[in-house]
Amino acid sequence: MRTDPRPTLIAAARQFYKMGWMIGTAGNLSARMPDGSFWITASGRPKSQLTTDDFVLMTLDTCRGKVCLAPTQSHPQKRPSAETSIHAAIYRLFPDAQACYHVHSIENNLVSRFIIGDALPLPSLEMLKGLGVWEENPQVAIPIFANHLEVSRIADEICARFKATIPQVPALLVRDHGVTVWASSLESASNYLEVAEYIFRYMVASQKIGMKLG
Template sequence: MNTDPRESLIEASRQFYQLGWMAGTAGNLSARVEDGSFWITASGKQKGKLAADDFVRVSLTGELLETPKPENKPSAETSIHQAIYSCFPDAKACYHVHSVEAKLVTNFVEGDQLPLPPIEMLKGLGVWEENPQVFMPVFKNHLQVPKIAKEISDRFHQEPPQVPALLIRNHGVTVWANSAAEAENHVELAEYIFRYIVAARQVGIKF
């Protein structure tokens, strides 16, 4: 990504806020620039009304490189974005949102992965198979965020996920993609799949 991505992040954040997926200050969005560093939402900003100075730029190792306002602090979940960019060098954007459904579906499984329904929308997450058996990784919501980041990094280095998305239990979803536009698409697809899972359970459909 060669240009400053903050306008794309502001626009995506406004849209996710309006959809109820970034209520209040919930969620964080980042996108990389050509030197490998990334702009990320500063911690505790209202996600429905972000401005260009509500971000910080950090290195892949978490060093603060640029802050338009001296009081800005990197998102509390910056270490998760670092883990994703380190695991997936082609990823250019990483989006994390907090919908009701993303939390609900993590209560439908006891283990560390959520079975996804074999629906057409999976193609948008890169799964081109007939009747695919696909799982989304689920991680524990440790109070210490770097611990979540380490578990993500350790697991993905051992076994890459089938889809570019992960869930944190009772917390939210994180997706990544090779552009900001595609990351926005991935959030919308993941959220559609979560709504489908909740609806399927209500009408007794099993998959």
């Protein structure tokens, strides 16, 4: 049986909090278990202060999450993250995905407004190799989804689009909301997130330089 992933998720949340990506209670992290269930951060918990009691175990139900088991009987009031349906969608769409991380940074929100369409072209940086893109002068775009108050609508749209077209990179943006990455391990999910945020910072910095030169 796989080791409990919650301590690793707690350490990642604290790191991302320090980087300004999980301010207050924002963002959510999850990890899949061998039986297909997954641990996800509970709603409304400060990401700098998580404990193993601040997670809810979920099972998959179509493209949405359904509560399977609360982490402790003493905390029956704990609710899973509002974005649980997005994590469930990713796990159903990508059987190899073992971790799914969602954060809110200033940069990922800014770049989500750089284009009106539903995909954001990424610069041909060497750092794209960190997202699994090993091509010379790659033409890569990250999918963008509309932000709906009812998060299950976002999950449904992710399911519909990704069933028709597999994304080029293991990441997506929700406009004015945040970035979500997924990977075959918790370590890879952290790496993907750091690479994606580096690229977003580069894009914001390039825009600023372009405005000054213009």
